Amino acid sequence: MRTTLRFDDAGRVACLYTEAVDLRALGRLQVVRATDIRFNASTQLWEVHHADNDEVLFSDPSRAACLAWEQDHLQPGTPETPPPNRTVRPIMKKAVLVTLALAGLLAACGPSKSELRAELRAIDTELVSLRVAAEQHRAGISAAEFDAFIGSFAAGYGAVSGDYGLAGDGVGTAIDATSQANAASYSLNQIKQRHDQLAKRRAEIVGKLD
Numbered sequence: 001m002r003t004t005l006r007f008d009d010a011g012r013v014a015c016l017y018t019e020a021v022d023l024r025a026l027g028r029l030q031v032v033r034a035t036d037i038r039f040n041a042s043t044q045l046w047e048v049h050h051a052d053n054d055e056v057l058f059s060d061p062s063r064a065a066c067l068a069w070e071q072d073h074l075q076p077g078t079p080e081t082p083p084p085n086r087t088v089r090p091i092m093k094k095a096v097l098v099t100l101a102l103a104g105l106l107a108a109c110g111p112s113k114s115e116l117r118a119e120l121r122a123i124d125t126e127l128v129s130l131r132v133a134a135e136q137h138r139a140g141i142s143a144a145e146f147d148a149f150i151g152s153f154a155a156g157y158g159a160v161s162g163d164y165g166l167a168g169d170g171v172g173t174a175i176d177a178t179s180q181a182n183a184a185s186y187s188l189n190q191i192k193q194r195h196d197q198l199a200k201r202r203a204e205i206v207g208k209l210d
Contacts, residue, residue, distance in 0.1 A: 015075070034074055037066045113209060120205045123198050130198070134191050140184040147177035 035057065036049045046066045048058040058069045111119070151173030158167030 035070060037063060037070075039063075116205050116209055120202065120209075123202050123205070127195065127198055127202075130191050130195050134188060134195075137184045137188040137191065141181050141188070144177045144181035144184060148174045148181065151175075151177055 033051045035051055038047055038049060039045075040047050040059070043059070045059040045061055046063040047056045048066050048069060049055065050057055058066060058073075060066055060069070151170045154170030155167045155174060156170070158164060158170055
């Protein structure tokens with residue numbers, strides 16, 4: 001039994017209802033009856049009635065044949081037996097429609113579990129690298145803060161003792177160290193933001209794999 005799914009530009013999917021595919025995985029369902037199969041006691045035939053106007057579209061001694069007719073004629077893009085004063089114009093050839101539907105279904109279903117596991121491994125690798133980089137920046141901030149303290153002390157001592165060379169070197173050291181600390185602090189903040197993004201995505205993947 002084949003099932004054709006038609007995707008429109010808004011991302012909605014139209015198809016003949018089936019349980020061969022879990023349609024709920026594509027989103028919220030809206031089911032509308034297209035036909036009604038009833039047994040006609042007078043003719044002793046099963047009949048496919050149009051849900052809107054009750055027109056008999058197909059009849060057969062076998063109910064299974066009626067179900068098969070529905071599968072063949074009510075798929076999206078497949079011309080059906082038209083009711084009076086109604087012209088059905090197929091949008092595209094069935095072969096092209098099926099190809100597009102399959103491509104859309106794969107896109108809607110998202111990545112496979114193997115792809116999710118590969119992404120999870122890549123995230124874990126990057127998280128380790130981020131932790132190492134964060135430790136290096138923290139160490140750099142500590143060292144820069146210490147250098148800034150020493151430079152400030154040297155600048156003050158030089159100014160008091162009259163050693164203006166020492167005072168000048170101390171000021172330069174303090175300024176450079178402060179700049180280094182600010183740069184390392186900014187990089188650390190960027191690492192934290194990236195870490196939070198990856199951690200959130202990792203939680204999503206783990207939830208899908210469970």
